[in-house]
Amino acid sequence: MARTRIVALAAAAALTAGAALTGCGAADMTRQSSPYADAAGSRTVTLSVQSWVGAQANVAVARYLLEHELSYRVDTVQIDEVPAWDALSQGRVDAILEDWGHPEQEERYIEGKGTIARGGDLGVTGHIGWFVPTYFAKEHPDVTDWKNLDKYADEFATPESGGKGQLLDGSPAYVTNDKALVKNLDLDFQVVFAGSEAAQITQIKQFAKEKKPFLSYWYEPQWLFEKVPMTEVKLPPYKEGCDADPEKVACAYPHTPLQKFFNARFAEDGGEAAAFLKKFRWTKEMQNEVSLMIAEEKLAPEEAAARWVKDNRATWQSWLPKDQPTG
Structure with a gap:
């Protein structure tokens, strides 16, 4: 994780036991292209998943709400921290939801090529x-x-x-x-x-x-x-x-406010999904609550997300597009 993880933390590593998704060091799957990635005009989203459990928690909740509240099909691809930027730039994934700071990649892909856009704060500060x-x-x-x-x-x-x-x-x-x-x-x-x-x-x-x-x-x-x-x-x-x-x-x-990054085309044309992910912002206590369910209680990420969504409607409703009814 740079996390200089930095870390980096990672957020990487192998999957936490019982986690079907992703700290900071997963197998390099950047050559694996998601069937949903960069699918212009369709209600599909591909999310990059780093291997530490906090990143799993982010993706689990975002995926659950995209699927159940916004009727998107969501794919996830587990990729190491730096290769994930290449995949994001090339449109093989649409979003990274937890980045611990990669200034060289930001300079190359945001200021240089313009193929990646900033997605805003996750709401969690990493250290x-x-x-x-x-x-x-x-x-x-x-x-x-x-x-x-x-x-x-x-x-x-x-x-x-x-x-x-x-x-x-x-x-x-x-x-x-x-x-x-x-x-x-x-x-x-x-x-x-x-x-x-x-x-x-x-x-x-x-x-x-x-x-x-x-x-x-x-x-x-x-x-x-x-x-x-x-x-x-x-x-x-x-x-x-x-x-x-x-x-x-x-x-x-350093203490690092964790950031989200989007493929530039997705940020511009990603519709309700992009709007939702830009608003996706929670606290470290919320992230840890879901992480604990995945890593310690051995719940499947989707099950952990469903439990959290059920108990935190007031929080996630604010992430949805304003004209979107909630189920």
Whole structure:
């Protein structure tokens, strides 16, 4: 996820168990063309789905309302963060609903080619950081300052970290600054990839079950905080431009208002679907509610979306075109 995910978080990784859709690192399916993509004049929409569960939640609710309230056919395609921009530019998908910040892609496709248009704020602010379990932070308060991490490197070490402390990351497909941070801050740590958001969650939950210390790349919003309380480690303060050179990064990740992006033709001619997606805006609490149902309660995304839609009519009604009756 750049999420510099940035992250990035991702929002990527493999699917969360039980999720039929998509943090930040799915298989590259940009060569898979949706039958609905760029289908001029038809009531069809193709949404890009990133692999972290928050992105799944966005798409699940948007898809449910497009299908049940606006009578669209909706297809979804799971694509890694950066390739998704190529697919969006080429019209193979119509919209990305959660982007954590890709300035190079924005410059290329929005300011340069004009093939992608801004879709507005999602309403959620994302933040990536390094986190330790709160139970460990309470016992060792100084661990929350990065300057003291080496003091605990032995306690964070695992068989995979080669004798150094382990910094647990998710998918190698996430756009992160972690390797550069470890190097530039001269820390006795090794970045170890779990492989996906789901695998990272499994490891974190196992560490917590055994009350073991761990240091992990993680991000907000994310439902796991409700199950495993974590405390952020303070990295050197973020300043505008401090992460401009990926090789020289030595600062914290920024707080990023998450954005939506549309294929330019869809933004112009997408009718009620485009109008709806531009208005689609909710809170991190709402996103986490749906994410929790998908990832922890193991509901299918459509079922989770249906439950949320049923209980939040006042919120989603404002997203519909004004002359559209609600069912």
